[in-house]
Amino acid sequence: ARESENMARYSNMNGYLNRLRQGKAVSLAAGLLGMLSGAANAAWQLNLQEPVTSVARRVYDLHTILTVVITVVFVGVFVIVAYSLIFHRKSRGHKAADFHDNTTLELAWTIVPALILVAIAFPATSALVSMRDTSQPDLTIKATGYQWKWGYEYLTGDGAGVKYMSVLSTPRDQIENKAPKDEHYLLEVDRPLVVPVGKKVRILTTSADVIHSWSVPAFAVKTDAVPGFLRDTWFRAEKEGTYRGQCSELCGKDHAFMPVVVEVVSAEKYADWVASQKQQMASAADDPNKVWPLDELVARGEKVYAANCVSCHQATGQGLPPVFPALDGSKIVKGPKENHLDIVIKGKAGTAMAAFGAQLGDTDIAAVVTYERNAWTNKLGEVIQPAEVTARRSK
Numbered sequence: 001a002r003e004s005e006n007m008a009r010y011s012n013m014n015g016y017l018n019r020l021r022q023g024k025a026v027s028l029a030a031g032l033l034g035m036l037s038g039a040a041n042a043a044w045q046l047n048l049q050e051p052v053t054s055v056a057r058r059v060y061d062l063h064t065i066l067t068v069v070i071t072v073v074f075v076g077v078f079v080i081v082a083y084s085l086i087f088h089r090k091s092r093g094h095k096a097a098d099f100h101d102n103t104t105l106e107l108a109w110t111i112v113p114a115l116i117l118v119a120i121a122f123p124a125t126s127a128l129v130s131m132r133d134t135s136q137p138d139l140t141i142k143a144t145g146y147q148w149k150w151g152y153e154y155l156t157g158d159g160a161g162v163k164y165m166s167v168l169s170t171p172r173d174q175i176e177n178k179a180p181k182d183e184h185y186l187l188e189v190d191r192p193l194v195v196p197v198g199k200k201v202r203i204l205t206t207s208a209d210v211i212h213s214w215s216v217p218a219f220a221v222k223t224d225a226v227p228g229f230l231r232d233t234w235f236r237a238e239k240e241g242t243y244r245g246q247c248s249e250l251c252g253k254d255h256a257f258m259p260v261v262v263e264v265v266s267a268e269k270y271a272d273w274v275a276s277q278k279q280q281m282a283s284a285a286d287d288p289n290k291v292w293p294l295d296e297l298v299a300r301g302e303k304v305y306a307a308n309c310v311s312c313h314q315a316t317g318q319g320l321p322p323v324f325p326a327l328d329g330s331k332i333v334k335g336p337k338e339n340h341l342d343i344v345i346k347g348k349a350g351t352a353m354a355a356f357g358a359q360l361g362d363t364d365i366a367a368v369v370t371y372e373r374n375a376w377t378n379k380l381g382e383v384i385q386p387a388e389v390t391a392r393r394s395k
Contacts, residue, residue, distance in 0.1 A: 049217045052239045052264075056220035058127045065123070069116060131220065134234045137202035141193065145205070145212030145225040145247065147354050148254040148311070152193055155204070159274040162281070165359060166191050167307055168257045172315075175257070187244040190307075192261035196270035200236045209347075209354050210252060216245035216260055224249060237264040252352060253323070254311050286363040288390055294370070294383045301371025304364045312352065317376040323352060328376035337384060340369055341392045362389040 051057040088094045139157030143150055146165075154162040169190040173179035195201050205214050205225035215222040219235035237243070247258040265273065306315075313319045317328035327333050332340055344365055347355030356365060363386045373380045 051220065052218050052237050052241070052243065053220060053235050054238070055127065055131050055235070056218060058123075058130065059220040062123055062127055066120065069120070073116075131233070134202050134232045136200065137234060138199040139195070140202040140204060141195075142204045142206070143193075143214050143225065145207040145209075145214070145251070145258075146359060147209050147252050147352065148247070148258040149308075150193075150214070150258070150260065151208075151359065158271060159277070162274060162277045164191050164277075166193065166261070168259060170257075172310070184244065186256060187246070187259045187261070189259055189261045192242065192263045194263045194265060194270065194273050195237065196267050197237055197240050197264050198267075200234060202232055202234045205231050205233070208358060211249050212247045212251050212258070213249040214245075214260055215248045216243050216262055218243045218245075219262075221245075222248060237262075240264050240266060257311065286361065286386065288362055288386050290363075291385060292363075292366070292383065294374070294381070297367045297370040297383060298374055300364070301367035301369070302375075304360065304368040305371055305375075308356065308360070309368065317372075327372050328378065333372050333378055334380065337369070337373070337382060337388075338392065338395075340373065341365070341384070341389060342395070344369055345389070345393060357393060362386040362393075365389045 048060055048063060051060045137156070139159065140155045142153040142155055144153070145151075149165055149167045151165050152163065154160055166189045168186070169188045170182075170184075170186050171179065174181050174185060203214060203221070203223065205212075205223050206229060207225040207227045209227065211227070212225040213222060214225055214233075216235070219237065221233050221235050223231050223233040225231070241264055243262045243264065245260040245262075247255060247260070249255070251258065312324040313327050314324075317326060319326040332343060343353060345355065345357040347353050360368070366384045366386045366389045369389075370382065370384045372378065373382050373384070
């Protein structure tokens with residue numbers, strides 16, 4: 001009876017295992033079919049972006065030529081190796097040849113690759129020299145990398161004097177997977193770089209903190225922005241449109257959230273844009289001696305915080321310790337206002353806290369410090385006026 005009971009249990013267990021295996025097989029098959037159908041419907045792109053500058057077109061053509069050369073070399077080597085493995089194997093009775101060298105063969109596999117490299121060197125060098133020719137630009141723009149945004153300053157041309165920050169505009173809900181991602185997820189900014197079509201634009205890159213990289217593949221442009229150095233590149237876009245890139249250096253926690261967006265427009269639209277920017281800068285200029293009420297500064301400071309501070313210190317003020325400390329209940333925030341202003345203006349060496357003195361005006365710094373000292377559970381009731389920020393900069 002015991003043996004019969006054990007056999008029944010064994011049979012039931014085998015049935016359970018078989019059903020489990022069948023279920024796994026069905027799940028695996030369904031998963032594979034899902035992946036294949038997704039792959040069939042996906043928009044596969046196996047090439048570079050469409051070039052819109054003469055240099056980018058040369059890079060594209062060079063890439064195509066090299067791909068052909070590499071493919072020919074690969075196929076040739078692979079065919080020889082495969083032929084040798086199949087027709088010269090021991091099981092076919094083949095015996096290895098007894099020789100020490102073959103001068104003709106050795107010359108061939110030395111000279112032929114050398115000729116290929118020399119042939120490639122000429123177009124590659126020519127393209128590289130062209131990429132580095134930043135002489136006689138129609139306008140010059142300085143791009144300064146910050147963790148994690150770009151600051152643009154028009155130095156020459158009709159737009160000389162225009163200056164602004166370009167910040168990622170993808171909503172936090174998309175980044176945190178709380179909302180569907182749109183077409184330009186992590187490749188959209190609140191204020192793109194605007195340039196006229198057909199004009200040679202020189203870009204001067206530098207950084208205020210770590211090494212960043214200003215990169216737009218459609219222009220064949222990728223230049224590092226190095227703290228303490230000015231490096232330059234150029235492009236002349238031949239087609240109107242919006243072109244997107246990203247910082248391509250590992251510049252910190254939010255490296256993926258630092259896009260580059262360039263809007264190429266007609267000469268007429270560019271002139272209108274320059275005029276509107278200068279008018280906007282003039283109207284937005286704040287009176288440094290104005291005395292602001294608490295509620296107005298807190299409202300403005302909340303917007304400044306959302307644009308510059310929320311990615312590290314979070315909307316709740318709880319931060320991401322230990323790298324990004326909490327501001328809610330912080331000793332700095334609840335301590336003397338002078339210390340709070342100093343760390344916002346000058347940053348803190350050896351940490352990810354950037355110096356916002358060069359990024360924000362006095363009113364914006366006063367607003368964000370006022371907001372932090374009155375948000376969450378801090379509720380200090382203090383108002384920091386722009387004049388106090390102005391005085392603190394010189395300390």
